Amino acid sequence: MTIHSEGPGSGLDQVRRAGIETTGIEIIDESERVARPSDLFWPWFAANVSVFGISYGSYVLGFGLSLWQATIVAVLGIVVSFAACGLVAIAGKRGSAPTMILSRAPFGVVGQKVPGVFSWLISIGWETFLAIMATLATATVFRELGWSSGDAVKVIAMIVVAALIVAASVAGYHIIMAMQSVLTWLTGIATIGYIVLTVDEIDMDAVTSMPNGSGQAVVGAFVMVMTGFGFGWINIAADWSRYQRRETSGAQIVLWNTFAGALAPVVLVLYGILLAGSSEELSAGIVNDPIGTLATVLPTWYLVPFLVASVLALVSGAVLGIYSSGLTLLSLGVRIPRPAAAFIDGVILTLGTIYVVFFAESFLAPFQSFLITLGVPIAAWAGIMIADIALRKRDYDEEALFDSSGRYGAVNWVPVITMAVASVVGWGLVVNSFAQDASWNNWQGYLIEPLGLGEWVADGGYWTGNWAYANLGVLLAFAIGFLVTLVFQRSRVARQEGRA
Template sequence: MTTDPVRTAAADPAPARLIETNGIDIIAESERTARPRDLFWPWFAANVSVFGMSYAAFVYGFGVSFAQAAVVAVVGIVISFALCGVIATAGKRGSVPTMVLSRAAFGVHGQKVPGIVSWLLSIGWETFLAIMAVLATSTVFEILGWGGGVGVQIGATIAVAALIVAASVLGYHTIMRLQSVLTWLTGAVTIVYILVTLGHIDAAAVGAVPAGSVGNVVGALTMVMTGFGLGWINIAADWSRYQKRTASNGAIIAWNTIGGSVAPVVLVVYGLLLAGSDAALSDAIASDPVGALAALLPPWLLIPFWLTALLALVSGAVLGIYSSGLTLLSLGIAIPRPAAAAIDGVILTAGTIFVVFVAGDFLGPFQSFLITLGVPMAAWAGILIADILLRGRDYDETALFDPAGRYGAFDWVSIGTMVVATVIGWGLVINQFAADAAWNNWQGYLLEPLGLGARSVVDGVESWDGTWPWANLGVLFALLFGFVVTLLARRGTVRWQEGRA
């Protein structure tokens, strides 16, 4: 069973199995053979998706110019994946998944609070990627004249779900090999896509996009950070727990950052050129992000583009569902890791079917969902990053599974910090998709009292006046608040836990 925490260096000395048997248990020293540069492959393959180009339209939606958007893309993507890299170093120092390592900061049982949020976020991400893969398939088939109706969508849903679940059930070693192959394939076709679509760029139109205010830039920056690195931060250590114990922390951070950032930076900046050149393309991205980009291609490139986009989206979803299965185990569900991945696969399939065949526009509700969960996850990330920086020694791995051990059952300082940061953070973000996700219109309750905006309701739909309501300040606040409070309030606790009091 994967819930058995203790594995000795002598355990499982055999070569990697077809199906990974490790769950949230401690990785044996004999299995820790990965090198920092190995981290490049999963992060690059998961983020080289052409969906990165679609983010350009979302960035422009904040009312910024090309130059502002380009700076936001570079800064937001690199910083957010660097934060993932910091958390990835904990995987090397603790030999267990991210959400188990987080028990050192929250307590063995207290970790269930951020764990539930993390599980929901991972499920949401992987379902979103599966939905885009299905919609992209339908659009490309329709462009080719093969029909993109219900039959194609059903077939695509089954195929996409099967690929994602199969890879995640097989586990770490299979995923790492798969990602290294996908990196070359998706990278090559993406370069071809850029070369073929260069003629669609209108430099004059791009240069004419008006600049926005500081609030517009901050809003775009927050969205980029949340959509890229912060969207993966809750699983960052899952892929570094197989690293050699002698691996350099700096190298782990560097390869995590390079692998996650290099493709999105290029894709988003190029997408800014495309979206800034064509307002109709920018609008089309809202309903079918990948399919809209396919419409720019000649027929001979559609099949390679579709396959590449499909595999890249599946690649990202595989990382998500693998880690969401680990998170499910960390919550106390006593089942083998492959079974946990399969359960999440069923949920992913059900969510994909609902959105594709029942719901209407999915982008608005998803963005609203992302910001809502992004606030508590940002608070958790700030707490965990500070906790990692405070530690001078490796984790007591067995104590991560013992409520009576040095990390305790509950750390009320961390739990309280996360709750306070979330409550304040939700008051500083708004539901930017009020018409599509009215269930989230309760947010932003601190903006008017602080003089940062004014709420109004027109024809039953909420709207906001002012720049700052759209800046999503609550995400950045939660991240910084969690970080600073932990640095100040838990320094003594960490020293005591490490026997350095």
């Protein structure tokens, strides 16, 4: 099903000549599918080369791990999560449509709205989070330079950051790809500069003396890394592979997604582990202002290049998020042009940034709670989607993706119910690590005590027991979604493809 453009000279044609992508959720024309697998390197690397990755070293060590444990957790968590993104990205090549449109194949054209809502929320959350960090980092660097660092600086920074994010996302795919190829070099070079200038801050004696943590703590840190990196992008992974040639190898799609997405984070998190393990003060400061705190160990002359590169890296990640959140909004049935959808999400991003920067008392607490809460249903969806992709042997019926009476149907209740059950089970096995700062999320973990995995201490607002903070719910939600789909949807997929 291809939606054709208006004739030459029309308003739509003029918009396209201005470089703005007008394609929304419709199928990409074969003539426009000219991207190569290596082209996927630019958006994924640029969006994940942010210096913020270094701050994850502090978060990982917060589980009480040793150097070797933290290293294994970082490498495996990052690589595995981006490999999962690569598997979902295969669907983009097979169906030439955004991720949440392709999700209609397992869920049904109408049933897809269930994961679609969660996908939209997590995308909005991520892009807002990145805008918040850029704003806070600007204020901190200005303070370190001895310049003004009050609310006026934050307001100006917020306006500039939001404008950059919204402008690029409204322009669309081709502008974003060109922009990301430039940002990759700028942010990559600046990040290398940061490492060179701060390597003398590392105290290997302190780092190597950190004691081993429990096996449960290793699992918890692994889950956090997965949700913080690849699983944070998995619901939009096919949005960037839909321009790939149909004959492109699926293995190449997975390879380039994994390599591009994981390369920078692995290096940055490992370096962050060394930095955070060397200084308790630095590790503690990262909690409320990650990038700003990392800037405090830099020589003054490098603060401006560091700020520019950091903000651009955060903008790069937010652009991918807001572009895809706009597509997800359209997949939910909102009938507006794609640029307008991106603009609406930009307004929400700005309002969210204003709230956190000027009114919220804690930065990390609501973010961590947000990640785990939405990470559970997204993990369930990812398990369902990856299993469905594995079961399919042929390309998607593109017209049926937009027709509730077609082969994919209106609602497929098996994955809808599976996602609901997996989420309920998953939420019962994750806990809010910031019970006092984000008390609104203390409803989670309701299965931990019944299963004997821990005990809630109401007076102190914390859990006891080694398994309580392992956040097994994310892994279990993924496993339930994957296994149920693989076992109970095999015959349905075969009938859809005329193989049964």
